[in-house]
Amino acid sequence: MLHKPDVPVMRVAADDLLVWYDRHRRRLPWRAAPGETPDPYRVWLSEIMLQQTTVRAVGPYFEAFVARWPTVAALAAADGEDILKAWAGLGYYSRARNLIACARAVAGRPGGRFPDTEEGLRALPGVGAYTAAAIAAIAFGRRAAVVDGNIERVITRLHALETPLPAAKPEIRRLVDAITPADRPGDFAQAMMDLGASLCTPKRPACGLCPWMKPCAARLAGTQETFPRKMPKAVRPLRRGAAFWLVRPDGYVLVRKRPDKGLLGGMTEIPSSPWTEDFDMARATDHAPLRGMRWRRLPGEARHGFTHFELVVTVFAADALTTTKAPEGCRWVRLAELDGEALPTAMRKIAAVARG
DNA sequence: GATTCGTGGGT
């Protein structure tokens, strides 16, 4: 099944990659200098932030977090709401909720230290197969098969692996495990990720500079850009909804905390209707947080793309009184302090439409 | 195994 008589099987040398890495390693805020002992807290925090998130986007967030919460104990002792506010804009907010739970779990362990094995790490909230292996290897020098999106691309090209993702994951893991050295496993993992990020890129890989050019089966066949194979993805539907911008004459606006689970869980929102594909805009104000208001539809719309659907929100505005009580689950926030709230980007776009 | 879960930048 896996035998490909037309593709020569070549020996892949971990050393060739490590030599390249020692010369070209990226300097990243969370990466310890050569010879220095990595801080498990910084390794963990960066790995959580980097899940499905670019290095560029993570940078400022990582710096802000370690400046404000220098240790896992400090993070564990922090107000959860402050952490959500600091995370706002980075996306995938369940990560922030798991971050809090994980910090508190670690702080409650003997010595307040992270587990130093892949298995122990895997049991922590928000730590899956990739992150557990990455922390074990990078922070604790454990030999572990680290497989992220970069490494999937590198490995499927190296072996010209025809199996489409995600079905290919178990085989990729075996192939990575087979070449992971006992010495410098953390550097090896980071080297493969650097390779995927800088040379073995999705488009126009720089094969001429690659330390693994010779053993790469896809390069030999000239098909490197076609890997990894992937299952076609579903079309993204369009959902619509309404948001309700209620302001008081003294400069307060009504906001609401979203349920802890689900989309934008635990974050602050401009009170909104559900978002559906068959939203009835004529009955939009049925979803308003307060009845009996003179809701007027504002010009323009807020558009935002989520992973699995496209969103278009129509904004309705009304004037409240200084004495208007906030409905259940809602609260008043000073307009000038709205930016400091745990507002996801989608909500900031809605606020921008409302404020003209 | 398939879905759900954000956001910004690159092409």
Place this chain on the structure above:
DNA sequence: TACCCAAGAAT
């Protein structure tokens, strides 16, 4: 413009 993609995890 309309995709694609990024140091994935939880359910």
